[in-house]
Amino acid sequence: MWAPLVASLYAWSVCASDAIDRQALIARYNPTRNASSATTPMQVGNGNFAFGADITGLQTFQPWAILSTWGWKNDSLPEGETIQDVYNYTGISLDNHGRLVEYMFDGPEPMQQWMISNPNRANLGAVGLVFWSEQGTVLNVTESDLTSVKQVLDLWTGILTSNFVFNGTGIQVQTSSAQTVDSISVSVSSSLLETGQLGVFVDFPWNDGSLKFSDPFVGFWDNASLHTTTLDTTPHGTIGAEITHTLVNSTFITSIGGDPFTITRDSLAAHRYSIRPSTKSGTFSFSTTWGLASPESVLSPSAISLSSSQTWEDYWTTSGFVDVFTGSTDPRADELQRRIILSRYLMRVNEAGDYPPQESGLVNNGWSVLRRTVRMYFWHCQHWALWNNWDLLWRSSSVYDRFLATSIARAQVQQGWPTGARWGKMSDPSGRSAPGQINELLIWQQPHPLVFANYEYRAFPTTATLRKWEQVVRNTADWMATFAWFNETTGFYDLGPPLYQVAEDNIFNNTYNPSFELAYWRLTLGFAETWLERLGETVPSNWTIVKNGLAKLPVNNGTYKVFEDVEDNFWTDPMYINDHPALAGLHGWLPPTEGLDLETSMLTTEKVWASWNVSNLWGWDFPQLAMSAARIGNQEQALEFLLHPLFQFDDVGMPVGGVRVPTPYFPGSGALLYAIAMMAEGWDGSSGNAPGFPAEGWNVRAEGMSKAM
Numbered sequence: 001m002w003a004p005l006v007a008s009l010y011a012w013s014v015c016a017s018d019a020i021d022r023q024a025l026i027a028r029y030n031p032t033r034n035a036s037s038a039t040t041p042m043q044v045g046n047g048n049f050a051f052g053a054d055i056t057g058l059q060t061f062q063p064w065a066i067l068s069t070w071g072w073k074n075d076s077l078p079e080g081e082t083i084q085d086v087y088n089y090t091g092i093s094l095d096n097h098g099r100l101v102e103y104m105f106d107g108p109e110p111m112q113q114w115m116i117s118n119p120n121r122a123n124l125g126a127v128g129l130v131f132w133s134e135q136g137t138v139l140n141v142t143e144s145d146l147t148s149v150k151q152v153l154d155l156w157t158g159i160l161t162s163n164f165v166f167n168g169t170g171i172q173v174q175t176s177s178a179q180t181v182d183s184i185s186v187s188v189s190s191s192l193l194e195t196g197q198l199g200v201f202v203d204f205p206w207n208d209g210s211l212k213f214s215d216p217f218v219g220f221w222d223n224a225s226l227h228t229t230t231l232d233t234t235p236h237g238t239i240g241a242e243i244t245h246t247l248v249n250s251t252f253i254t255s256i257g258g259d260p261f262t263i264t265r266d267s268l269a270a271h272r273y274s275i276r277p278s279t280k281s282g283t284f285s286f287s288t289t290w291g292l293a294s295p296e297s298v299l300s301p302s303a304i305s306l307s308s309s310q311t312w313e314d315y316w317t318t319s320g321f322v323d324v325f326t327g328s329t330d331p332r333a334d335e336l337q338r339r340i341i342l343s344r345y346l347m348r349v350n351e352a353g354d355y356p357p358q359e360s361g362l363v364n365n366g367w368s369v370l371r372r373t374v375r376m377y378f379w380h381c382q383h384w385a386l387w388n389n390w391d392l393l394w395r396s397s398s399v400y401d402r403f404l405a406t407s408i409a410r411a412q413v414q415q416g417w418p419t420g421a422r423w424g425k426m427s428d429p430s431g432r433s434a435p436g437q438i439n440e441l442l443i444w445q446q447p448h449p450l451v452f453a454n455y456e457y458r459a460f461p462t463t464a465t466l467r468k469w470e471q472v473v474r475n476t477a478d479w480m481a482t483f484a485w486f487n488e489t490t491g492f493y494d495l496g497p498p499l500y501q502v503a504e505d506n507i508f509n510n511t512y513n514p515s516f517e518l519a520y521w522r523l524t525l526g527f528a529e530t531w532l533e534r535l536g537e538t539v540p541s542n543w544t545i546v547k548n549g550l551a552k553l554p555v556n557n558g559t560y561k562v563f564e565d566v567e568d569n570f571w572t573d574p575m576y577i578n579d580h581p582a583l584a585g586l587h588g589w590l591p592p593t594e595g596l597d598l599e600t601s602m603l604t605t606e607k608v609w610a611s612w613n614v615s616n617l618w619g620w621d622f623p624q625l626a627m628s629a630a631r632i633g634n635q636e637q638a639l640e641f642l643l644h645p646l647f648q649f650d651d652v653g654m655p656v657g658g659v660r661v662p663t664p665y666f667p668g669s670g671a672l673l674y675a676i677a678m679m680a681e682g683w684d685g686s687s688g689n690a691p692g693f694p695a696e697g698w699n700v701r702a703e704g705m706s707k708a709m
């Protein structure tokens with residue numbers, strides 16, 4: 001299993017002279033802008049923290065968010081409720097083959113809505129330029145007052161440079177993010193600094209859980225009385241000033257250092273502060289750190305930009321890399337390469353944090369307050385394994401250990417299953433699920449940890465890896481085995497009811513035996529068996545009994561069905577052809593599982609392509625369909641899906657939401673990188689170079705990548 005990885009790394013190092021010129025290829029796609037975008041910022045960040053910038057490299061004209069994986073707040077509790085009520089919440093009980101199981105939905109309001117909306121992620125503030133007249137009055141400058149605008153993000157160093165002219169005078173702003181702390185460095189150069197006509201403001205918004213699909217911005221700038229800020233100008237360490245921002249019970253500290261400055265509360269807004277450089281020189285550099293407590297010191301601006309350039313260079317040079325552009329004659333290669341490079345940048349900024357990310361990463365709260373989505377974690381983050389970014393993946397994959405106790409409690413205490421851990425779909429930082437019908441009844445997130453574990457073992461085939469994941473593997477598989485219900489009529493183990501299949505479009509209280517979930521259960525119970533065999537331990541007999549006894553995939557007239565009790569003509573029923581086409585994943589997203597008939601699955605895949613309402617699909621659907629095409633050898637179709645008109649990446653590489661969801665929608669980027677890895681490096685059992693790409697017109701090179709399962 002692991003030999004191919006070692007072999008490919010070896011081949012890469014011995015052929016170093018033929019190595020891809022990564023720096024040159026990356027530079028080709030450095031995003032540039034000459035105006036702010038109405039929908040997406042340029043970003044600097046480190047995976048746990050990201051700073052969204054407008055055309056000035058700051059938030060001068062547009063309040064793009066500063067978000068983190070630690071900045072959370074609870075709204076005040078509904079009148080008369082206490083935190084204890086959160087833990088006392090009871091939802092609805094559904095019949096589960098003669099046993100009532102409690103699910104968290106249809107519970108008492110307003111407590112239920114509070115539990116959905118909280119904790120919510122806070123926008124930590126805004127930093128922008130202030131323009132003063134010669135007489136010292138604040139000028140109302142708008143973006144249209146700037147000329148000769150040019151902004152470029154240097155992907156190789158993570159440094160964003162913005163140049164523009166205001167009233168005849170040039171201004172340059174350079175912005176970068178530290179990589180080990182949540183700080184930015186800002187260097188401003190302009191002769192307006194010498195005349196005291198240029199400075200900086202910091203401002204702080206109110207945040208709450210009332211907004212849904214609140215893209216593109218986060219927070220309210222006009223609810224001044226709901227929150228407080230206090231300024232401390234007593235310098236300590238390298239910190240020149242500190243602002244304490246309190247919203248209900250959450251407090252965030254903003255610490256500012258760098259060149260000497262004076263700071264005062266502004267008259268323009270209640271929580272806005274103006275910073276004036278103390279010396280009249282042509283440059284002003286400062287750093288700003290956000291955190292839950294006051295740090296001892298802040299990094300200097302130059303230390304931050306060094307941290308940025310070193311970490312980014314290290315990222316680009318030591319991880320996997322795919323070059324589809326050099327030497328390709330297919331005109332689509334340039335755009336595909338652009339998407340790969342920009343997705344690699346944005347995933348490192350938005351999706352390399354300590355928790356599974358949410359759909360809009362650290363750009364905004366576009367998915368309401370939807371927090372760590374463990375369901376989508378496969379699409380957000382599994383690609384890190386194939387591109388060999390284990391350090392980044394491990395930050396969040398430890399969530400399976402951290403949430404194990406609450407997932408065991410969900411399965412056994414709340415829902416009364418005899419054994420195992422049931423992974424929630426959508427959890428807060430403590431592992432508590434948000435109430436919701438879909439959240440509670442989806443099951444396809446359950447096998448994900450077995451896939452994460454399996455990929456880790458392929459890269460690190462050691463006893464330490466086996467032990468590290470052992471409890472997660474055992475509890476995950478235990479629940480999968482216990483959830484499968486023995487149907488005495490058929491002699492098979494059924495999945496559901498109740499459940500929601502991947503597409504979330506079925507009637508949960510009838511549906512049973514969805515094809516994708518049956519195949520995923522069979523595949524990953526096999527992974528769990530092998531895990532214990534490698535450890536030399538006894539495989540629980542129920543895992544094997546259930547895996548071997550699971551219902552056959554439901555089939556009708558030569559093709560598989562979405563689930564067993566669906567009508568045979570579901571292919572033309574709008575109810576079933578408008579959402580995630582996971583039915584094409586039986587041999588694509590998933591490798592062929594035991595008992596899968598390859599002819600039937602191929603016909604099924606082709607029928608999905610022809611029957612599904614593709615004009616209503618979005619995000620990861622397209623890479624998922626590309627994988628289904630690559631696996632059955634239709635490489636041209638795979639590329640058509642990856643470059644489908646409804647699957648777009650904007651000028652800075654942000655994954656456009658498309659027909660159904662807000663922008664950005666990062667599962668699209670993660671799935672793109674997963675599909676590219678598979679198509680370029682191959683999958684178990686594939687042969688030849690870049691087996692997912694057409695032979696004609698494409699010259700594809702992969703370095704330091706791993707095969708997909």
Ligand SMILES: *[C@@H]1O[C@H](CO)[C@@H](O)[C@H](O)[C@H]1NC(C)=O
Nearest residue numbers: 032033034035147148149150
């Ligand atoms: C800004 O860039 C766009 C796209 O590259 C270009 O069409 C436009 O002319 C530019 N505008 C200015 C003012 O430079």
Ligand SMILES: *[C@@H]1O[C@H](CO)[C@@H](O)[C@H](O)[C@H]1NC(C)=O
Nearest residue numbers: 072073074086119249250430
């Ligand atoms: C919000 O409330 C929950 C209880 O539901 C608590 O566990 C959590 O620590 C609180 N978070 C914040 C940021 O106050």
Ligand SMILES: *[C@@H]1O[C@H](CO)[C@@H](O)[C@H](O)[C@H]1NC(C)=O
Nearest residue numbers: 074075076077082083248249
């Ligand atoms: C805020 O803290 C107070 C005092 O500890 C507590 O009673 C209240 O429940 C907390 N509110 C929230 C929303 O966590």
Ligand SMILES: *[C@@H]1O[C@H](CO)[C@@H](O)[C@H](O)[C@H]1NC(C)=O
Nearest residue numbers: 081082083084085087088089
């Ligand atoms: C929550 O449940 C506990 C234990 O059942 C009970 O003692 C307590 O009164 C309940 N609290 C509320 C606010 O209902």
Ligand SMILES: *[C@@H]1O[C@H](CO)[C@@H](O)[C@H](O)[C@H]1NC(C)=O
Nearest residue numbers: 132133134139166167168197
């Ligand atoms: C623009 O610059 C000129 C001098 O070059 C100055 O007289 C004028 O006040 C400036 N305008 C503003 C809005 O600062």
Ligand SMILES: *[C@@H]1O[C@H](CO)[C@@H](O)[C@H](O)[C@H]1NC(C)=O
Nearest residue numbers: 138139140141142143144268
């Ligand atoms: C600033 O100018 C813009 C456009 O001219 C205007 O819409 C806005 O209201 C002004 N803001 C203030 C605070 O005067």
Ligand SMILES: *[C@@H]1O[C@H](CO)[C@@H](O)[C@H](O)[C@H]1NC(C)=O
Nearest residue numbers: 206208210220221222223226
């Ligand atoms: C905050 O301000 C917005 C916009 O003015 C308003 O709709 C909202 O109700 C305010 N929120 C609270 C909690 O007062």
Ligand SMILES: *[C@@H]1O[C@H](CO)[C@@H](O)[C@H](O)[C@H]1NC(C)=O
Nearest residue numbers: 487488489490494497512564
């Ligand atoms: C058992 O399987 C049969 C045949 O598929 C089905 O009709 C029946 O509904 C299943 N029983 C239950 C309780 O789900």
Ligand SMILES: *[C@@H]1O[C@H](CO)[C@@H](O)[C@H](O)[C@H]1NC(C)=O
Nearest residue numbers: 092094095106507508509510
């Ligand atoms: C299915 O659930 C819906 C909504 O809760 C309910 O109205 C319906 O009666 C249920 N049907 C069955 C067969 O249990």
Ligand SMILES: *[C@@H]1O[C@H](CO)[C@@H](O)[C@H](O)[C@H]1NC(C)=O
Nearest residue numbers: 418419478481482486540542
């Ligand atoms: C194994 O399955 C049987 C039958 O479903 C059940 O009674 C038993 O409790 C299960 N054992 C374990 C350890 O899950």
Ligand SMILES: *[C@@H]1O[C@H](CO)[C@@H](O)[C@H](O)[C@H]1NC(C)=O
Nearest residue numbers: 556557558559568569603607
């Ligand atoms: C069965 O499939 C064939 C070929 O795909 C098709 O022509 C035929 O109409 C289908 N029959 C039914 C009853 O759907």
Ligand SMILES: *[C@@H]1O[C@H](CO)[C@@H](O)[C@H](O)[C@H]1NC(C)=O
Nearest residue numbers: 574575577578613615616659
């Ligand atoms: C297909 O999707 C479009 C939206 O993109 C929708 O308007 C149309 O009704 C859908 N067609 C069917 C047959 O469901």
